[in-house]
Amino acid sequence: xxxxxxEQAFVSEFLSFFCVVEPIGRLNSVAQLLLKLTCPGVPxxxxxxxxxxxxxxxxxxxxxxxxxxxxxLLASLPQKGLDSDVxxxxxxxxxxxxxxxxxxxDNPEFFSEGRYVPLKxxxxxxxxxxxxxxxxxxxxxxxxxxxFHSMLGVGWDNTEIRLPNIARVEAEYVDLLTNSTxxxxxxxxxxxxxxxxxxxxxxxxxxxVPKHTLVPAPSAVSSPPMLSAxxxxxxxxxxxxxxxxxxxxxxxEQKLQCNIAIGFERHEVGIGEQFDPKAYTMDIRKGTxxxxxxxxxxxxxxxxxxxxxxxxxxxxxPKEYLKLCLFLTESETKPFVTLTMNRDTFCTGDVWHCLVLxxxxxxxxxxxxxxxxxxxxxxxxxxxxxxxxWGAPDPASNVIRRCVVNxxxxxxxxxxxxxxxxxxxxxxxxxxxxxxxxxxxSSQTKFPGTYLGVIEKIPQLIELGVNAVELLPVFxxxxxxxxxxxPFTGEKLKNYWGYSSESFFFPMNRYAFxxxxxxxxxxxxxxxxxxxxxxxxxxIEVILDVVFNHTGGFSFQNxxxxxxxxTSQGSHTNYSGCGNTLNCNHPVVIDFIVDCLKYWVEExxxxxxxxxxxxxxxxxxxxxxxxxxxxxxxISNEPALSxxxxxxxxxxxxxxxxxxxxxxxxxxxxxxxxxxxxxxxxIKGTSAHDARDxxxxxAGSPDIYGALSPSHSINFITCHDGQTLMDLxxxxxxxxxxxxxxxxxxxNDNNSWNCGAEGATNDAGINVLRQKQIRNFxxxxxxxxxxxxxxxxxxYAHTKQGNNNTWCQDNELTWFNWDKMQVDPVGKAxxxxxRGMVQFRASNDVLFENDFLRSDIITWHGVRLNSPNWDNPxxxxxxxxxxxxxxxxxxxxxxxxxxxxxxIPRVDKAWHRIVNxxxxxxxxxxxxxxxxxxxxxxxxxxxxxCWSCIILKTFTPK
Numbered sequence: 001x002x003x004x005x006x007e008q009a010f011v012s013e014f015l016s017f018f019c020v021v022e023p024i025g026r027l028n029s030v031a032q033l034l035l036k037l038t039c040p041g042v043p044x045x046x047x048x049x050x051x052x053x054x055x056x057x058x059x060x061x062x063x064x065x066x067x068x069x070x071x072x073l074l075a076s077l078p079q080k081g082l083d084s085d086v087x088x089x090x091x092x093x094x095x096x097x098x099x100x101x102x103x104x105x106d107n108p109e110f111f112s113e114g115r116y117v118p119l120k121x122x123x124x125x126x127x128x129x130x131x132x133x134x135x136x137x138x139x140x141x142x143x144x145x146x147x148f149h150s151m152l153g154v155g156w157d158n159t160e161i162r163l164p165n166i167a168r169v170e171a172e173y174v175d176l177l178t179n180s181t182x183x184x185x186x187x188x189x190x191x192x193x194x195x196x197x198x199x200x201x202x203x204x205x206x207x208x209v210p211k212h213t214l215v216p217a218p219s220a221v222s223s224p225p226m227l228s229a230x231x232x233x234x235x236x237x238x239x240x241x242x243x244x245x246x247x248x249x250x251x252x253e254q255k256l257q258c259n260i261a262i263g264f265e266r267h268e269v270g271i272g273e274q275f276d277p278k279a280y281t282m283d284i285r286k287g288t289x290x291x292x293x294x295x296x297x298x299x300x301x302x303x304x305x306x307x308x309x310x311x312x313x314x315x316x317x318p319k320e321y322l323k324l325c326l327f328l329t330e331s332e333t334k335p336f337v338t339l340t341m342n343r344d345t346f347c348t349g350d351v352w353h354c355l356v357l358x359x360x361x362x363x364x365x366x367x368x369x370x371x372x373x374x375x376x377x378x379x380x381x382x383x384x385x386x387x388x389x390w391g392a393p394d395p396a397s398n399v400i401r402r403c404v405v406n407x408x409x410x411x412x413x414x415x416x417x418x419x420x421x422x423x424x425x426x427x428x429x430x431x432x433x434x435x436x437x438x439x440x441x442s443s444q445t446k447f448p449g450t451y452l453g454v455i456e457k458i459p460q461l462i463e464l465g466v467n468a469v470e471l472l473p474v475f476x477x478x479x480x481x482x483x484x485x486x487p488f489t490g491e492k493l494k495n496y497w498g499y500s501s502e503s504f505f506f507p508m509n510r511y512a513f514x515x516x517x518x519x520x521x522x523x524x525x526x527x528x529x530x531x532x533x534x535x536x537x538x539x540i541e542v543i544l545d546v547v548f549n550h551t552g553g554f555s556f557q558n559x560x561x562x563x564x565x566x567t568s569q570g571s572h573t574n575y576s577g578c579g580n581t582l583n584c585n586h587p588v589v590i591d592f593i594v595d596c597l598k599y600w601v602e603e604x605x606x607x608x609x610x611x612x613x614x615x616x617x618x619x620x621x622x623x624x625x626x627x628x629x630x631x632x633x634x635i636s637n638e639p640a641l642s643x644x645x646x647x648x649x650x651x652x653x654x655x656x657x658x659x660x661x662x663x664x665x666x667x668x669x670x671x672x673x674x675x676x677x678x679x680x681x682x683i684k685g686t687s688a689h690d691a692r693d694x695x696x697x698x699a700g701s702p703d704i705y706g707a708l709s710p711s712h713s714i715n716f717i718t719c720h721d722g723q724t725l726m727d728l729x730x731x732x733x734x735x736x737x738x739x740x741x742x743x744x745x746x747x748n749d750n751n752s753w754n755c756g757a758e759g760a761t762n763d764a765g766i767n768v769l770r771q772k773q774i775r776n777f778x779x780x781x782x783x784x785x786x787x788x789x790x791x792x793x794x795x796y797a798h799t800k801q802g803n804n805n806t807w808c809q810d811n812e813l814t815w816f817n818w819d820k821m822q823v824d825p826v827g828k829a830x831x832x833x834x835r836g837m838v839q840f841r842a843s844n845d846v847l848f849e850n851d852f853l854r855s856d857i858i859t860w861h862g863v864r865l866n867s868p869n870w871d872n873p874x875x876x877x878x879x880x881x882x883x884x885x886x887x888x889x890x891x892x893x894x895x896x897x898x899x900x901x902x903x904i905p906r907v908d909k910a911w912h913r914i915v916n917x918x919x920x921x922x923x924x925x926x927x928x929x930x931x932x933x934x935x936x937x938x939x940x941x942x943x944x945x946c947w948s949c950i951i952l953k954t955f956t957p958k
Contacts, residue, residue, distance in 0.1 A: 123159030287355030293380030465838035484740035500552030577653030608645025615656035700785030735802030746805030829921035
């Protein structure tokens with residue numbers, strides 16, 4: 001065709017080519033269709049594929065569906081079989097579809113219970129035949145199709161389909177496609193079917209039913225609506241079909257059984273029968289496998305609870321494997337009812353389920369496995385009756401695993417609350433710990449260490465200028481699950497951070513204030529909602545730090561087994577660094593994570609999530625990373641999350657470092673670890689530092705997010721995990737001895753510098769240098785494009801005494817010290833500077849616009865104008881000025897050990913000094929309205945001290 005020189009020649013040659021391939025395509029399509037209809041599994045047929053040269057619905061929507069033609073063909077179909085030329089007639093595929101689907105309808109046992117038996121083919125054309133049987137009891141149906149049909153019609157010779165242990169002597173079959181009889185042959189003592197009798201020139205498939213089992217069907221029986229013409233039905237005769245139908249009928253009529261245990265007494269209760277344990281009358285039914293969890297359902301005037309839990313069975317597990325245990329009160333240790341569920345009735349796939357009516361309006365529940373008395377919590381539980389006092393052990397050690405159902409839950413009035421929808425590039429994020437924010441006595445709050453305590457301190461967040469809080473984990477966890485002690489005090493340490501979630505739908509109960517006079521398992525939910533509502537009223541979004549890389553506790557591992565976890569040779573892998581790793585891309589786990597996120601957005605009104613060790617979200621079940629992870633696609637495409645902030649910590653403990661990978665998942669942004677490292681190295685003045693890299697980070701990291709926008713970069717210098725700003729300039733190494741692990745925990749490479757002494761010192765010069773360096777870091781954070789994130793306590797220079805892994809330190813090492821910020825002169829000075837920089841950023845759009853800096857906006861300098869000196873490895877000076885309308889902002893960093901004079905751009909307005917980190921408070925930061933002309937000499941130079949930075953600005957008179 002490529003050599004055709006005219007349209008006429010092309011058409012002629014194409015028709016010749018078409019005449020060769022079109023019959024082959026028709027024959028192959030018939031064979032493929034029969035395979036779809038008879039192979040194990042559920043037939044999935046695209047509408048229109050039952051037609052030959054045209055489709056019911058054109059895939060490209062270029063023409064309307066021709067239903068009239070289809071109905072005409074249906075009406076013209078023969079009642080028995082087609083001629084042998086089945087594939088060459090327009091109605092061939094339609095007849096095949098109707099015949100096989102009707103057979104499946106009338107004989108469902110073959111396809112639901114029948115054994116799949118591949119059949120061996122011998123002969124010269126053996127590779128061109130696919131054959132298998134569906135065998136039930138001593139009956140079978142056989143599918144035979146040909147491959148590479150261009151070679152059919154000749155050469156079948158001795159090609160035979162062997163029927164070992166399938167057919168009886170001299171068996172006869174009827175081919176439903178042609179209504180012709182096919183007989184087996186005895187070849188060497190084994191029955192066979194000859195391919196030459198099944199396949200002709202225009203016949204590529206056969207569906208064989210034992211002839212002795214066929215009986216005519218009553219004509220009154222109608223066909224399915226989609227195949228409405230009435231065919232002759234192929235129905236298996238008695239006794240086989242009658243026996244099977246009677247067995248199915250008995251199963252359908254049989255009452256569902258469930259063993260109920262009260263104390264140590266057992267008896268059976270059929271569905272619909274009544275049972276009265278201590279004045280409660282229950283009605284137990286099969287229920288439904290979805291939704292998972294405990295769901296309250298209303299049936300007219302009756303109300304019930306549907307219980308559904310995913311729980312794959314262990315090999316050789318008994319049928320009565322799972323027990324639903326119901327408790328009347330939170331404090332009971334013995335269930336008032338135990339429902340022992342039978343797999344045959346109460347299990348669909350790996351989901352166990354039952355519906356119980358007439359339960360008390362308030363009760364607790366949990367699941368026990370086989371004969372194990374341990375009560376496991378439902379992974380989908382919305383409410384737990386866990387311990388209510390932080391750090392206080394409960395005498396009933398198992399009580400934390402009880403789930404609560406309240407069929408009349410307390411009402412919460414959101415009063416019109418909804419997502420704030422603040423644009424990413426306008427955010428200033430404050431990473432904080434709910435308990436640690438107000439646990440210190442200096443907070444002087446009425447409800448210290450709680451959600452309500454956060455509400456009391458909202459004015460402080462507003463004053464600082466933040467508009468989003470990122471809360472360390474608030475999913476229920478066990479703070480007592482910690483094996484180590486402080487070697488200096490002997491105190492048993494606690495899991496303070498909370499990165500070991502035990503329940504993913506319930507807010508941490510010990511972060512709520514529990515009034516002993518009004519005990520309720522819903523207190524934490526209500527107070528969490530109050531906190532979110534109050535923060536929203538203050539214009540502050542709520543972002544949750546969520547942990548979907550591993551689980552805490554034992555319920556998950558008991559109930560969901562290896563489905564939820566990445567394992568190797570039967571043992572947990574540890575990509576999370578916490579003992580196990582979630583198999584996040586298993587379909588069940590994908591649903592669980594998405595359901596959880598939707599719950600916190602829709603029910604709890606949170607605005608976003610930060611995903612701890614996010615690369616684990618993209619690992620396959622063997623631990624290798626996906627190019628396109630199904631979970632990330634599911635989260636990104638979930639409509640309920642379309643306006644939700646999604647932030648990835650783009651590295652995990654298993655060594656994956658994926659900065660830039662998550663930002664390309666539509667809505668995602670990332671903790672920018674390269675910003676942290678680049679800024680730390682430059683500010684401390686490392687001889688091998690890279691000024692160009694520092695400039696790239698200030699500009700929004702276009703090398704990473706250049707195809708997107710700067711708002712995909714969450715810029716931070718410190719966070720909960722690692723050193724504080726004060727420790728970053730006070731310690732050269734980590735000092736984690738108080739964690740009880742011999743200082744082996746925590747990262748070793750902090751990119752820190754102690755400025756001349758390790759830890760606290762009385763050396764005034766060192767302390768002044770440290771204060772300058774902290775201010776330098778703060779300036780770098782807030783003049784960079786991207787989204788700045790503040791670590792709680794850095795605003796007053798909090799110290800953790802060099803401990804860079806305070807996950808187990810529930811004490812003044814981690815608590816926010818309000819006296820340090822409000823009373824201590826050094827802390828007050830830092831807070832003033834910090835707040836001033838937040839406000840300076842907010843009042844100058846050029847600092848947070850969501851575009852990368854262009855040459856018409858920014859001009860880079862060095863010591864001299866327009867000479868950034870990027871290629872000099874010893875360059876320790878980065879300067880630039882930004883154009884903002886008719887005004888300019890000039891910024892210069894000098895992180896070197898010597899002072900220097902820098903040339904200032906010459907503009908037609910006076911420069912005013914906003915920041916000079918070499919000066920002490922209050923001169924280190926000056927409000928724009930109070931600023932004075934910058935100290936620029938007659939030659940146009942500004943004298944910069946070592947280890948300092950400056951911000952100058954011009955003003956347009958108002």
